[in-house]
Amino acid sequence: xxxxxxxxxxxxxxxxxxxxxxxxxANCWPDGEALVVAHQQIRWTWAELRDEARCFAQGLIAxxxxxxxxxxxxxxxxxxxVVAQFGTAYAGLxxxxxxxxxxxxxxxxxxxxxxxxxxxxxxxxxxxxxxxMLRQVSPGLANxxxxxxxxxxxxxxxxxxxxxxxxxxxxxAEGCMSYSEVxxxxxxxxxxxxxxxxxxxxxxxxxNIQFTSGTTGTPKAATLTHHNIVNNAYMSADIMNFSERDRxxxxxxxxxxxxxxxGTLLCATHGATIVFPSAGFDxxxxxxxxxxxxxxxxxxxxxxxxxxxxxxxxxERDLTSLRTGIMxxxxxxxxxxxxxxxxxxLPEITIGYxxxxxxxxxxxxxxxxxxxxxxxxxxxxxPHTEIKIINEAGRIxxxxxxxxxxxxxxxxxxxxxxxxxxxxxxxxxxxWIKSGDLATLGDAGYVRIVGRIKDMIIRGGENIYPRExxxxxxxxxxxxxxxxxxxxxxxxxxxxxxxxxxQAGEAASPEEIREFCKGQIAHFKIPRFIKFxxxxxxxxxxxxxxxxxxxxxxEELGLELExx
Numbered sequence: 058x059x060x061x062x063x064x065x066x067x068x069x070x071x072x073x074x075x076x077x078x079x080x081x082x083a084n085c086w087p088d089g090e091a092l093v094v095a096h097q098q099i100r101w102t103w104a105e106l107r108d109e110a111r112c113f114a115q116g117l118i119a120x121x122x123x124x125x126x127x128x129x130x131x132x133x134x135x136x137x138x139v140v141a142q143f144g145t146a147y148a149g150l151x152x153x154x155x156x157x158x159x160x161x162x163x164x165x166x167x168x169x170x171x172x173x174x175x176x177x178x179x180x181x182x183x184x185x186x187x188x189x190m191l192r193q194v195s196p197g198l199a200n201x202x203x204x205x206x207x208x209x210x211x212x213x214x215x216x217x218x219x220x221x222x223x224x225x226x227x228x229x230a231e232g233c234m235s236y237s238e239v240x241x242x243x244x245x246x247x248x249x250x251x252x253x254x255x256x257x258x259x260x261x262x263x264x265n266i267q268f269t270s271g272t273t274g275t276p277k278a279a280t281l282t283h284h285n286i287v288n289n290a291y292m293s294a295d296i297m298n299f300s301e302r303d304r305x306x307x308x309x310x311x312x313x314x315x316x317x318x319x320g321t322l323l324c325a326t327h328g329a330t331i332v333f334p335s336a337g338f339d340x341x342x343x344x345x346x347x348x349x350x351x352x353x354x355x356x357x358x359x360x361x362x363x364x365x366x367x368x369x370x371x372x373e374r375d376l377t378s379l380r381t382g383i384m385x386x387x388x389x390x391x392x393x394x395x396x397x398x399x400x401x402x403l404p405e406i407t408i409g410y411x412x413x414x415x416x417x418x419x420x421x422x423x424x425x426x427x428x429x430x431x432x433x434x435x436x437x438x439x440p441h442t443e444i445k446i447i448n449e450a451g452r453i454x455x456x457x458x459x460x461x462x463x464x465x466x467x468x469x470x471x472x473x474x475x476x477x478x479x480x481x482x483x484x485x486x487x488x489w490i491k492s493g494d495l496a497t498l499g500d501a502g503y504v505r506i507v508g509r510i511k512d513m514i515i516r517g518g519e520n521i522y523p524r525e526x527x528x529x530x531x532x533x534x535x536x537x538x539x540x541x542x543x544x545x546x547x548x549x550x551x552x553x554x555x556x557x558x559x560q561a562g563e564a565a566s567p568e569e570i571r572e573f574c575k576g577q578i579a580h581f582k583i584p585r586f587i588k589f590x591x592x593x594x595x596x597x598x599x600x601x602x603x604x605x606x607x608x609x610x611x612e613e614l615g616l617e618l619e620x621x
Contacts, residue, residue, distance in 0.1 A: 058456045059445075060498040066440025070467055071291060072260050074283040075146035076110075078290075078325045083107035086301050086328040092139055094333045095346050099136045103328065106139065111251065113144035115243035117175070118250050120216055120234075124149030124257070127171045127266065130312075131155040131164070131187055132179035133336035137220045137236055138311045139321050141177050146264055146283070149254045150175075153266045154312040157182050157337075158579040162529065163276070165194040168211055170278055171266050171474055175216040183337060184580070188233075191217065260284045266474050267314065269413045270513075270522040277483075278474035285416035286314070289468050290323040292439045296421050297354065297381045297407060301328030305382070306352040308334055308343045308361055309518075314417035319383055319409065320356060329354075340364040344374045351378040355403065358386035358518030360549055362397050381405035381424055386518030387550050388506065394432040410435035410506065411464070414483070414490055419444060419464045420504050434503040442466035445489070446498050459507050462496040463489045512603055514543035514551050519581050521553060523603075526582050530555065533573050535563040540593055542603045544586060545616045554610050555584035556593060565589070586610060 073081070082091070087104040094100075101109070122128065128150045130141055145152045153171045155164065157179075164187075168176065178187045195211045217233040229235075260283040268276035307320040324331045334346035343365055347355060357365075362384060365371065379402045384394065389408050397403050405424035408431065411417040422436035430436075438444045445453050446460040454460040469490050472480040484490045495507045514521040523541035530539045538558040543551035559565055567587035574583040594605040611617070 058500065059453045060447075060456055060458065060460065061443070061445040061453050062438050062498065062502055063443045064438045064440045066292075068291075068295065068440070070284075070288050070441055072284070073287060074258050074260050074262075075264055075287060075322065076143060076255070076258070078287055078322065079103075079107050079110060079143045079146075082325045082328055089301055089328055090304075090330045091324075092136060092331045092333075093350055094134075094136045095342065095349075096333070096335050097136055101136075103325075106143070109240075110140050110143035111147055112240050112243045113140050114147035115247040115251050116239035116241070117144065117148050117150065118254070119242040119244060119247040120239065122148060122150060122175055122216070124254055125151065125262075126175070127151045127153050127173045128175040128177065129153040129155050129168055129171065129173040130177040131157055131159070132177070132220055132311075133157055133182045134307065134311050134316065134333045135179070135220065135336060136333075137177070138317075139331065142311070142317055142321060143325075147251060147255070149258055149262070151263050151266060151280075154268070154317070156268065156312050156579060157185060157310070158581060160185075160575075160577045160579060161190050161193055162577045163579060164190050165210060166275065167268055167278075168194070168214065170268075170276075172213045173211075174213050175218070176214060177218045178220065180219055180221045188219070258283075260287070261471075263471070263474075265317075267312070267413050270520055270525050275525065275528075277479060278476065279413045279470050280472055280474045281314075281413075281416050281470050285468055285470060286318045286322060287326070288441070289416045289418055289439070290318050291326045292441070293319055293383070293409065293418055293421060294323045294327045294329075296423055296439075297383075297405070298424055299323070299327040299329050299354070303327070303329035303354055304332055304350055304352045304378075305329055305354040305356065306332045306334055306343060306347050306350070307356055308338050309356050309358065309386070310337075313386075314413055315356065315358075315383075315386055315518075318417060319385075338364075340368050341370070344368055344371065344376070347379060348375045353378055353380050355379055355382040355401075357382070357384060359384060359389050359393055360387070360517040362393060362401070363548070366396060366400060376402045379403050381407065383407050383409045383421070385409035385411075385418075387515045389432075391432040395428075398428075398432075407431070408435050410504065411468075412490075412492055414470045415464050415468045416470065419462075419468065419492075430501075430503050434499075434505050436504065437502045438504070439468070442468055444498070444504070446496055456500055457497055459495050459497050461510055462492045462494050462504070462506075464492065465489045512542060514541075514553060516543070516546070516551050516553065516581050517549040519579075521582055523553075526553065526555070526578065526584070529574070529578055530557070530570070533570070535559050535565050537561075538593070540601055540603060540606060541584065542607050542610075544607060544610050544614065552585045553582060554586040554588070554607075556588050556590050556606055556610075558590055558592070586614065588613075
């Protein structure tokens with residue numbers, strides 16, 4: 058048998074928009090609890106969430122935003138994120154997710170690449186001050202806040218909305234508008250315009266841009282449609298047997314597909330309650346809110362589940378309401394899965410696999426799969442989706458033979474924003490997209506991930522491509538050559554390491570290099586381990602042998618490499 062499979066699916070695909078999903082939820086369960094945000098004391102029904110999102114959409118329309126324009130968002134998990142997710146969809150705007158950990162260089166790139174005309178943001182989060190970052194890239198921000206700005210580095214930006222109401226005075230002084238002011242702009246004219254826009258929206262329209270690290274040094278702007286993410290949310294919810302009786306705790310960030318597709322949108326498809334335990338990940342808050350809100354489901358990357366299991370008061374928490382959820386975003390160790398299933402009372406926890414470009418899931422384990430398959434595989438292909446596993450020549454390999462996993466179907470994005478060349482390179486003429494992962498397909502249809510073709514580093518669920526970090530480090534005046542790779546780490550799965558060759562006559566310290574990175578690239582991309590070398594191990598054809606560097610670094614640090 059060939060390593061090809063197509064899951065037909067018992068239910069047809071749905072042809073609705075993201076806004077249509079919220080409308081349906083509000084019609085079916087108007088008084089059902091939709092959104093609980095512990096740190097903001099928010100508790101809304103589906104009807105209330107729908108009304109808030111539509112009012113926000115009206116305000117954006119009244120402020121001059123038009124369908125098809127891009128609107129960025131940079132913020133941790135909070136109620137405004139959910140309102141923005143659905144409100145921008147109602148208005149026909151394309152929401153651009155910006156990683157809250159981004160620093161100035163990445164922040165500016167994301168806004169410019171997508172051509173954002175508006176930006177929704179928190180004032181700050183953890184060590185990031187977004188207002189200060191905006192000042193650096195748009196010094197003319199205060200000029201004519203609701204009209205065209207003279208911002209040479211961000212020429213398209215003309216509206217900035219600050220979520221933090223406590224900072225409203227500062228927001229006005231900086232030329233921003235507060236979240237509540239947007240709502241106040243809603244009027245009869247904008248309502249009429251909103252209804253008119255609704256009649257023109259198509260489920261194949263782009264609705265969301267998410268940035269994924271690129272091998273060429275710049276993030277890739279994956280562009281997803283309503284059809285991509287709505288159906289992926291429906292399929293995954295069905296696999297977990299979701300209903301309006303479920304309550305999902307979402308500690309994963311909203312800027313990822315994990316949070317906004319498999320989290321909030323998934324809940325909306327089946328009327329389940331969305332629960333945000335905290336703005337950023339906090340293991341203690343997760344356990345507290347699972348108990349307080351009697352959550353039935355919990356999502357997370359492996360490191361999150363590890364942190365929750367290691368909480369000092371873990372044994373004192375009542376987690377018996379839990380039954381299911383998704384572990385994804387990084388390789389899921391079998392032993393961790395078993396602990397989560399027993400110690401965390403998650404007997405129906407599932408593993409999901411995919412990529413941002415597939416909106417995001419291609420495969421998922423089922424709640425009733427045998428334990429061995431649930432902890433050692435990433436499940437079977439989702440309904441209405443095809444996968445194949447190919448060799449280096451592009452030919453499908455026999456069952457059980459390792460090769461590169463490829464996906465085709467409704468879930469595959471149409472293109473990378475503003476990058477036709479990269480789109481053609483990543484998605485072939487038959488609309489297959491390669492994953493870069495080595496996998497096997499068993500006779501029963503279960504997929505096992507056995508390795509990675511690309512040198513991507515996965516640190517705590519964050520996908521990091523070395524080339525992007527290398528390109529940035531090359532801007533350091535003392536650096537002649539640099540190679541970045543991953544080494545094993547017990548907590549995060551992998552950590553970033555760098556070998557650096559300095560310019561002749563120069564001297565530097567690891568601390569100097571890391572300081573150079575701070576504030577310019579995300580903290581999780583800053584190399585933890587740095588070694589200065591005179592040369593790199595090379596092949597006879599002149600290619601750097603990163604696997605040799607990885608082995609040397611692991612030996613020096615006393616780390617154990619996984620077997621191939």
